[in-house]
Every structure is written in structure tokens, then in C-alpha cells.
Amino acid sequence: MMHASVLRYFREVAERGSIRKAADALYVASSAVNRQILKLEDEIGVPLFERLPTGVRLTSAGKRLLRHVRDTLNDFERVRSEIDDLRGLKTGSVRIACLIGLLAEFLPRQVVDFHRLYPGVNFQLSSCGPEQANEEVAAGRADIGINFTDVIYGGFTLLAEAPAPQGALVAAGHPLASQDRVSLMDCAGYPLILWSEAGPLTPYLRSALKANDLDATPRALCDSLEAMKHLLRANMGVALFSRFGFESDIAAGEIAHIPFSEPFLADRRVGVFVPANRKLAIGPAMFVEHLCTAFADIAKTDQGS
Amino acid sequence: MMHASVLRYFREVAERGSIRKAADALYVASSAVNRQILKLEDEIGVPLFERLPTGVRLTSAGKRLLRHVRDTLNDFERVRSEIDDLRGLKTGSVRIACLIGLLAEFLPRQVVDFHRLYPGVNFQLSSCGPEQANEEVAAGRADIGINFTDVIYGGFTLLAEAPAPQGALVAAGHPLASQDRVSLMDCAGYPLILWSEAGPLTPYLRSALKANDLDATPRALCDSLEAMKHLLRANMGVALFSRFGFESDIAAGEIAHIPFSEPFLADRRVGVFVPANRKLAIGPAMFVEHLCTAFADIAKTDQGS
DNA sequence: GAGCCCGATGCCGAAACGGCATCGGGATCG
DNA sequence: CGATCCCGATGCCGTTTCGGCATCGGGCTC
Numbered sequence: 001m002m003h004a005s006v007l008r009y010f011r012e013v014a015e016r017g018s019i020r021k022a023a024d025a026l027y028v029a030s031s032a033v034n035r036q037i038l039k040l041e042d043e044i045g046v047p048l049f050e051r052l053p054t055g056v057r058l059t060s061a062g063k064r065l066l067r068h069v070r071d072t073l074n075d076f077e078r079v080r081s082e083i084d085d086l087r088g089l090k091t092g093s094v095r096i097a098c099l100i101g102l103l104a105e106f107l108p109r110q111v112v113d114f115h116r117l118y119p120g121v122n123f124q125l126s127s128c129g130p131e132q133a134n135e136e137v138a139a140g141r142a143d144i145g146i147n148f149t150d151v152i153y154g155g156f157t158l159l160a161e162a163p164a165p166q167g168a169l170v171a172a173g174h175p176l177a178s179q180d181r182v183s184l185m186d187c188a189g190y191p192l193i194l195w196s197e198a199g200p201l202t203p204y205l206r207s208a209l210k211a212n213d214l215d216a217t218p219r220a221l222c223d224s225l226e227a228m229k230h231l232l233r234a235n236m237g238v239a240l241f242s243r244f245g246f247e248s249d250i251a252a253g254e255i256a257h258i259p260f261s262e263p264f265l266a267d268r269r270v271g272v273f274v275p276a277n278r279k280l281a282i283g284p285a286m287f288v289e290h291l292c293t294a295f296a297d298i299a300k301t302d303q304g305s
Numbered sequence: 306m307m308h309a310s311v312l313r314y315f316r317e318v319a320e321r322g323s324i325r326k327a328a329d330a331l332y333v334a335s336s337a338v339n340r341q342i343l344k345l346e347d348e349i350g351v352p353l354f355e356r357l358p359t360g361v362r363l364t365s366a367g368k369r370l371l372r373h374v375r376d377t378l379n380d381f382e383r384v385r386s387e388i389d390d391l392r393g394l395k396t397g398s399v400r401i402a403c404l405i406g407l408l409a410e411f412l413p414r415q416v417v418d419f420h421r422l423y424p425g426v427n428f429q430l431s432s433c434g435p436e437q438a439n440e441e442v443a444a445g446r447a448d449i450g451i452n453f454t455d456v457i458y459g460g461f462t463l464l465a466e467a468p469a470p471q472g473a474l475v476a477a478g479h480p481l482a483s484q485d486r487v488s489l490m491d492c493a494g495y496p497l498i499l500w501s502e503a504g505p506l507t508p509y510l511r512s513a514l515k516a517n518d519l520d521a522t523p524r525a526l527c528d529s530l531e532a533m534k535h536l537l538r539a540n541m542g543v544a545l546f547s548r549f550g551f552e553s554d555i556a557a558g559e560i561a562h563i564p565f566s567e568p569f570l571a572d573r574r575v576g577v578f579v580p581a582n583r584k585l586a587i588g589p590a591m592f593v594e595h596l597c598t599a600f601a602d603i604a605k606t607d608q609g610s
Numbered sequence: 611g612a613g614c615c616c617g618a619t620g621c622c623g624a625a626a627c628g629g630c631a632t633c634g635g636g637a638t639c640g
Numbered sequence: 641c642g643a644t645c646c647c648g649a650t651g652c653c654g655t656t657t658c659g660g661c662a663t664c665g666g667g668c669t670c
Contacts, residue, residue, distance in 0.1 A: 001309075001348070002309060002311060002312070002345055002348055002349070003308070003309055003312075004306075004307060004308055004309040005658090006307060007307070007308075018615095018616080018617095019616080019617060020615080020616070020617080028658095028659065028660085029659060029660045029661075030616095030617080031617095031618080031619080031659075031660070031661080031662095032658070032659045032660070033659095034617060034618065034619090035618090035619090035658085035659085036658090037617095038617095038618080040307055043306070043307055044307070044385070044388060045388075045389070045392055046388055046391070046392050046422055046423070047422060051616085051617065051618095052616090052667095053615085053616065053617095053666080053667045053668060054615085054616070054667090054668080055615095055616070055617085056616090056617080057598070059422060059595075060419075060422075060591040060592070060594040060595045061388045061391065061392075061422065061423075061591070063594055064384055064387060064388060064591065065384060065388070067384075068380055068381060068384045071380065072377045072380070072381075075373055075376065075377070076373060076377075079369055079370060079372075079373045080349070082369060083349060083350075083351055083366045083369060083370070084350070086351070086366065087350055087351050087366075114365075117351055117352060117364060117365075117366065118351075118366075285365075286365035286366070286369070287365070289365040289368055290364070290365050293362065310627090323646095323647080323648095324647080324648060325646080325647070325648080333627095333628065333629085334628060334629045334630075335647095335648080336628075336629070336630080336631095336648095336649080336650080337627070337628045337629070338628095339648060339649065339650090340627085340628085340649090340650090341627090342648095343648095343649080356647085356648065356649095357636095357647090358635080358636040358637055358646085358647065358648095359636090359637075359646085359647070360646095360647070360648085361647090361648080
């Protein structure tokens, strides 16, 4: 028992007005209950019961304490069943609208971690562009959103954020791979592998290309991270992305991520958000806490580097 | 400690993020703290901390539990200090506006009982007629009122009530003393000892006197219970009152109380009331609970007879 | 006055707790 | 790359606490 048994003893005695009756109901000897009550009164310093010939009755101090004990035990029961629900399989699902980059590696890792503790929770992961994520959450099609912080405006609560520097992704042998920083202009000189025709970088990219009088047609346009990785590994060109989604390839040394030198690109951040004024069910609430610590880890690691 | 020490251990570990640090702060061996945490996790059935090389960190279940533990310990501290305040002498006073009858014997007895437990609480007892008691409380000059229930109207909360049958008080040897019931008319035939010129009974009394063509002048008019008792013991006449205020003399056999046969007089009730929507300080709140149990005792005793 | 039920208490074995020493593993620093 | 440090985990043991049993004294009931 997490809570001292004297709490249950006290409550039972208070409710039955008799130490012996309470002891019977608790399946312990009345002497044990009696001693716990005496010890409790000694600790509080005030009699909690008045002794009548027919049993005991709460004093005013006892009544006050009983409120506390009831609240405590009831609240504990609630907490306990909340946690039990999570561990078991009674709890519904957590729906997350997430940027494709974090959906690829980061989020599944978090889901796996969480699932180890709470195997009963189901997940629904939707990949979204920065324009859609907010709407998915606002429309109630997702419980939790992950998006760039600069587009998380009113109506949402930002719970955690972490740096997500944009940069160039290239194969290990690519000329850019050895640089510390690259500018958009640097990238414009190479064949490009782009996610889609219109991403958040597109306007800047177009102007950079136009300024250098280069062809605006990317070498490859694909909406699959896996395909993109293949193309990158084959040195087909330069992709523009955050490092999320490529972490394992970067760690393996096959792909390099070089942050942009432009601050407005290098300083982008991603965050976890939920609708303001919507109370999360217990499953999403627990997972969101898990997510937040993961984000805090990213932020700390990044700060340290 | 009323609450299991594991609560404090858990909170300390959660806040310091380290079992050893927590153990140092708690002045116990780290192994003891560690074991309590392990046992707790075993009971809950879910890890509460993730173990990092640098210490521990709460899981989402742990965070949920921490909220509960914090609430519990904080609330307990509050309850404890409330009770301590009462037992000690830090708490202010309890002001009671009370009908003269209950102020004489009943209320002092309750005050003495209460004072035995909580010697730090001071009292201010005001004797009031039925017209004044409500006003004293409403005006904030008293925290608690005791009055006839039929004049406790809106704006007050009636917390407890008990029968207060009105009747005739006479010396032991008086002709009425042997009767079970008396009517107002019976009394009108004897010299009267009245509290004041205008009490709640006055109109009925006057009409009874007038109907019998008797003198409306009472033999004695006095606003002191002590004086009234002396006059009664000397067989100076009949007093009209509830038995409250004369209990010891009745028990001693010197004075007799004969309830009225008229239901609207015999069925009068007195009650404890407080202003609706005013939060009582802890002292008055505790005393009012004490009072309520005392009233319940009266009601029960009376019902049994 | 006998019997009954109440809480309180002495006694004893069982269980829980805390302290000490130690282990193994990851982080850190020279 | 190894020495060191700090972390949580664990085996061992003395102490404390807890619960069960029997009993006591005091009101209440019949």
C-alpha cells in the first residue's frame, strides 16, 4: 500500500463509529486498529474521536481530518485507475498530426518508448505539411500537433519546442558535405531534390535561383522520405530539409546535414501544441508529457553542442 | 508520520531528479529511498522514473502520481496547521448570538467541552432575543447564531436543530408540577413570572388572560435567569420558558418544567445557523461542528423519550 | 447481578524498514 | 584510452514497527 494503512483504518472507524466494527470490516484485529488510532491522535496532538460507551464519535478535528483522508484516498483511486487504464488496454487512441520530418524517425521512437510502458494505447500518426497540421488539430481530427513554432498562433497552446535548423542534405562524398554552413545560394548551384513543388522554402529558393539565372526545375520532386534518401545516397543532388527524418543515415555517415547560414532558416523551431481550452483525454495527456520531455532533451542536447 | 514516508521520498526524488540527492536531503540511506521507490513502482505496476546515467526522471505516470502526492502532502500540511492553530492559541475568537435560554447552561457546557480540546480559541457569547439573534449574525457581529427555527429565514443556513418545547416552570411543590402537560390557560390562573414585557408568547398570553378576564400584570418581570430561578424556587409563580437554562435545577428536583399542551408551543425548535455565503474562519467552523453534534444529541435524546 | 460490548493494554512473533557495504554501468576527465 | 566518479541496484543484518491474542476495566442491557 502506497498510503499508510492508518488512513484506511481511520476512515473506516470514522464511518462505522466503532473500532471493533471497523477492524472486522478491515479483517484486522481491533487492537491493531485501536493502536493506530491512538498513535495518530498522539501525532496530531488532539483527540480525533470522543469515546462513548457504544463506540467512538469524531471530534471536530477528526471531521476535518476525515475530509482530508477521504479526499486523499479517493484521489489516489482515481490516479491509480488512470494509470492502470494506460497500462492495460482500455484507453483509446492518441492522434498526432506531425511534420513529415519528425514523423519519420523521431515520433515513432517516442511512440515505441511510450508503448513499452503503456501497451494499451493506440496511435494514429498523420504526416502533415506546416499548413495542415494546425487545421487537423483545430478540426479535432488530431489530439496533438507538431509543427514549426512560427505558425502556431492563437487558439493553440505550445507545450514544448526544440530547434529544427533547416539545411542541405547531401551524400557523404558531395562537395558541400565538408562545409559547416551553407547558404541557399550555395545549394542553388547543385541539382535539387525537393519534397514538393511548394514548401515553406520555395519562395526563397525561387528568388535565389532566379538571381543566379539558374533553372528552376529540380532534378527530382518526391513526396517520400525513403525515395529521397535513396536519391541522396546515390548523390543525385541536394535536398533541403531539417535533419529530422535523416538522423539514422547521418549517424551512419551516409548522408550529411549542413545547416543553412541564413539565420531565418537555421533558427527555425518545431513545437508540440494542443488546442487551447480542450481537455485532453488521459491517453493523449500522458503521451504529450512524454513528448515534451523528449523535446526538452533535443533542446538540451542541441544547446550543449 | 501519518502519511507513509514513501510519499515524501517519492516527492523528493522527483524534485531532485536523483535518489542519492533525495536521500541526503531526507537524512536517510539512499538504499532505503531506492527500495521504497522500487516497491512503489511494483505496486503501481508501471515505472515511475526512467533511469538515466545522471539520475532519474519522471515518466508520464510518475508525473501524474507526483501531482497526487504533492496535493496530498500540501493538503495535509494545511489540515495539520488548522488543527494546530486550534489547539494552540493562534486562532481568533468565536462569536455566538444565542437565545438566553441556551446561553445559560447548554452553550457554556459546549464551550467548556470545546475548550478542553482547543484551549486557544476565545469566545464571545451574546444573549439575544429571537428578534436580535439573526440581526447580530447578519450584521457580522456574530459568527454563529442560535435561534428558534421558525424565524430563521432566507440568507441563513440552518445547520442543526433540536426540539425546544415551551412550557411552564414552577417550584417543585406547585400544583402544576405534577401534571404532564399544561395549557397557556392553566398558567393564566397563577401569578406569572415573565422575562420581559414583550416576548414571543406575549400575544397568546394576553389573549388567554383577557379571555379569562384576569389581570394582565405579571407578578414579576425580570431579565435575569438567575433572578427568575430564585423567584421560582420561592414559589412566587409560574414562568413560561423552554427547559433550556433550567436543566440543572430540574435535575436537582427544585424546579419542574411542564410542556404546553398547545402544539404550536410544544413543538418549537431551536437551531444553529450561519450566514449563507459567508466562509467561516477555522475556529468558528470547528466550533459549529461541535455544536451540531451537541444538537443532534439533544434531538436524539428527546426523540427517545 | 450476570452477561455483553466497548476501547485500552501487555506480550510476542512476523514483517517492514533503514544502514552499510558492494556491484555493475555509464559519464567525465586527464 | 584508462582512471575515476557518480549513479541506481542489491545482499546482509540489526532495529523498529505492526498485527494477533488474551486480558482488563467500564458502561449498558436484561
